[in-house]
Amino acid sequence: MHLNWVLVASKMLNVVSKMLPRLPLLRDVACYVSTFWRFILLALLTLLLTLNPVPTFAQTSPTNRNDKAPVVLDGRVLLQVRSLNNNFTAENRVRQINEALAQAVQSPNPVRIEVNQEEGRTTILSQPGSRHLLTVTDGDLLPEFTAYRQARIWQDILERALVQAQFERSPVYVRQALGFVFGAILIAIAIHLALLFLGKWASHRLRVWLGQPTSSFHAWEDPAQFMVRLARLGLQGGLWLAIAYYVTDLFPASRIWRYELFDFIAKVFDILNAPVISLGTSKYSALELLLLLGLTIGLWFAVSSLTKLFKSYVLAHTGAEPRLQEVITILTQYILTFLGFIVLLQIWGLDVGSLTILASVLGVGIGFGVQNIANNFISGIIITFERPIQIGDFVKVGELLGTVERIGARSTEICTLDQVTIIVPNSRFLETEVINWSHGNPISRLRIPVGVAYGSDIDKVQSALLEAVKNHPEVLLQPPPQVWFQGFGESSLDFDLLVWTGEPKKQFKVKSDLNYRIEACMRHHRIEIPFPQRDLHLRSPQLEEIFNLLLYRDAPTPSPRSIEPTNGDQSNHTSISQPQDSLTVATEISGSLSKTITPAKTLTETELEALVAAMRGADGVEIKDRRDRGNLYPQCFIGAEAVEWLAQRIQGSRQEAISIGQMLIDSGIIHHVVDDYPFQDDYSFYRFYREL
Template sequence: MWWKKLSQVTLAAITTAMILVLNISPGLTQSDFNPFTYDVKFEDLNIYTDPSIPKAPLVIDGRNILSVSKVDGNTAGERVDLIKKELLDAIKSDNFTGVTIKEKDRLPVLYLEFDKPSQQDLEESPESITTQDRRYLFTVTQEDTIGKKSNRETAVDLKQEIEQAIARGKRERSSAYIQRQGIITVGLLILALLGTRLLDQLQTYPFRRAIQRVIPGLPSNTTSQPSNLTTLFRLKLGFAQFILWAVTIFIIFRLFPWTRHWLYLLYSIVALSFNKSVLNFGGDDFSIIELLLFVGLLIAAIIASSYIANLLRTKILQVTRMTRGSQEIISIVTKYGLIALATIILLQAYGLNLSSLALIGSALGVGIGFGLQDIARNFASGIVLLFERSVQVGDFIQVGDHLGVVEEVRTRSIVLKTLDRISIIVPNSRFLSEEVINWNHRRSVSRLHLPIGVAYGSDVAKVKSALIQAAEEHLEVLRNPPPQVFFTAFGDSSLDFELLVWTSDPSRQAPLKSDLCFRIEEIFREQQIDIPFPQRDINIAPEGLPIKLPPQLEGHLLYLLKALVSQQYSNNKTNKEQGTGTNKN
């Protein structure tokens, strides 16, 4: 498509530009190269301007270095602004030597040490760099301490963190580092382009053929045919392309200090937006993060409950030799019981009083009563069927025209697997409002009826013996109760009998009846017992034969009849003369 080609051309242009821009002279220092402005602020986050914030983070190059608290009239944000400005100057300066700790008013104070400033430094910031080659950073107060450490111990730890941050900032601004990260960026973009191309080809060709189209020169396989992918699989491939580029862009942004700073800004904005209160329920404020966490925990509880119920059914209940229906009932009750318990625990953990949900419950009840009648009726019917156990998993039932085995009993519907291996979803309400034939209810032994007709004049004793023989020879016919034969009626064309057999597997009644019919027909042929076909006698009254025709039509018919008789007479005479002449010769 055109937008894919346009995106690939754009990415290729970006890659070329990166190669050209990153062709930097190795003689440049870290202070000479700065392709991006570093004036991105966090004012939109209200971190530095809100005086109610007890501590504010100090972020350099997208990394959280330390956190400082508000002191006296200075807010935490103001202190962070001053410290960040000094640290950025130290990173850009070639005269920085280290961080020192001095005592002042019994509090440790951190200073930045510089060599004597050069003429260039004085021209760039003459007001910031003094002739003392020492610059004030900040004072470590009791609010700035980390854990149970003293002010002095905290100052020592902060000194190491600051020195490492400055050294890392200098290294990441060097031309060698920029060149190396630029090469990695170009490699990542090339790999992302190849991956995108491969995913595009996978939408049309199989995997091996797609690789051959992306990487020319590989041995070709002429037997490969275009793939017939479903729409869902194509959507998955498109989602995989999105994930590929999202991960690639994220990795590239993490490579450079400026882009990492922007990434941290974006992350902070999203985090603050998600942490803002969007719902007040029961006097408690809930943010998007808390709501998503609640939904995630609820989904995890549902998945865990389903796993536990399935494990209980397949590993524990099968050992007890319970019926399949009883196992299903216990597993379903366990599953929904665990879900209800987990929901109550989560609501209590989030500080929600269950009594405050009464109003919502009443509103849902009205909605269910009016708008969700079918769902409520099916759900209630499912609960009744679950505990009444009139229909269980594994039963062979007939609902209307559908005949099959119950595969699954759900709270809203029952899955019926027909003899044609077709799954039919039947609402639970049908099982309470209509007649349902359950061949396995309470006991699975059932009797099958097989009607048979023989010709008049057949020996009925031989017919009965043949039918009993066919039934007793079949392995699926029960011996107790034994098969029976009933002489049911004198039919129009046959003597009607009925063979009754018992089976313990009603779901196999169709194959069983077919086998019995094959065997009965074979025995009847051996014993010369005829199976009649329908016959009808037609009697016509003689007085209805004369037909009155119109005189004109009657004359035409007589004329045609005379012509046919004379023509037949002429033909017979000709044939006789020809035959006489032949005999004379």
């Protein structure tokens, strides 16, 4: 028999060796190990193994573990014995019996089992040596069995187990078992390859049948391919598990390890199966709760798949809008999940009414922790019913700008113009301002500001701007484009070009295209687009004298002259007799002029604070909210009014008042409401920085 196995194995090895060069076996094995679904299959098999213990340790159930104990030889359960009393438990009896059987197996001579009846006791002995194995008690008897009959049955079981154990340790059996192992592995490899070929063939046929986009069952291709792969992996995994069980069952040592492993799993199963939670009159173990959690997750995936099929094969043929289909799909999924969970609890034997107390206790504890999640979830329901935003809308939320891709229970996905998907909590759409260009009528108006130089022909400007938007594919003809003259700026005449577009998400590209066209049209019509300009006007009675002195310095022949001081003192004057002294005189006159124009530099800090306090007082400048070009500027004053008030306050000129206002800007007391502009005597708005 051993020779036949060797011949069969050698032939199969030759066949496999011829097939290996044409098969990417190593690649398939690597894929088998690395594929994610292998781990799922292993987890499912482990769960099934835990929930359904194998017969080798099934006899040690939780109810009988303390009352019964198995007699085991080489990993095989032979019989079970009960406790004699509280001092001598079943585990103690089994420990002695197993030790005696292990010593008997190691004997080189055949072992015989005898039944001895004396003094009303029935004992089982091993020969030679008459070693005591066990005493049959009333608790060990089966119904309607006598002690002697029970002992005779156990005698037969023990004798056959000892003979088998001694044979399995012989060299002949070891060689025969190795042949079985080799043959089983070769057969498993052949079946594995056959399943691999069968799975590829099935995948190819499914691709031929369902891969055509015109096929009515094209949407079933991916689920069908997944089921084929899952079935193939399940068969291959079950095959190797069966081979592993068969191989470990051939050798005593591996069988003992397997039994210890299963016994450990059984103990873990007992711990997990112990009741830990009481709901009403029922008690539930951790294992039952884990199984309930697994069934709930399975229910969620099942409902998701069912709703997708409902959307693809029912709603898609109704002709409804995609947004409405999405709303119906989400509501259907939520309702089916809730109903399925209630039914699952009822089938599980859990009284739903008993959950009210638990829900109230847990609700108070976790309410604060999940308030944001609950807020987003309720916001998602409100968005689903009110539909302020829908899938495909082009929206702006804060700084985020993009298209709504998906509206979920807790969050919404927005795809930006940079093709970046951003997940936004649903509560932001209800708590902040949201710009939805697609809501209602998607047609929106674009405003493009344009400034031209003073002196430009405004009719030509209007014609040039309308020419720029003419024939643009994204600009609507109705309503027609318009050019509005907004006002007179500091350096330009301000116009607004108003156009309408039906594609809100393309507004930035449209603005860019129109700016290119506007620049080309302005250059074609020679219309100047100005840059900011400032005109400086100097007014001083001594400016002419300074200019004459500078001219005199550059003259070839010096001539003496005198310059009277600015304060009117006729006795103090400076005579210029040499050309090199003219620069000194000009410098002195310039310095005196500076002191005359900017007397604010002579103000002390106390005087400046008093001036600011008076300026902000009841008799000071008028400070109120002001509006210009549609913009509101709160709590500001006008520069011209401040100059007039300062001039009256210091009893000086308006130029001196302007210098004081500039000093207030340089000191960080006031500022221009728009930008960092100097203090001016015009209709400009200024505001105080801080409270005094």
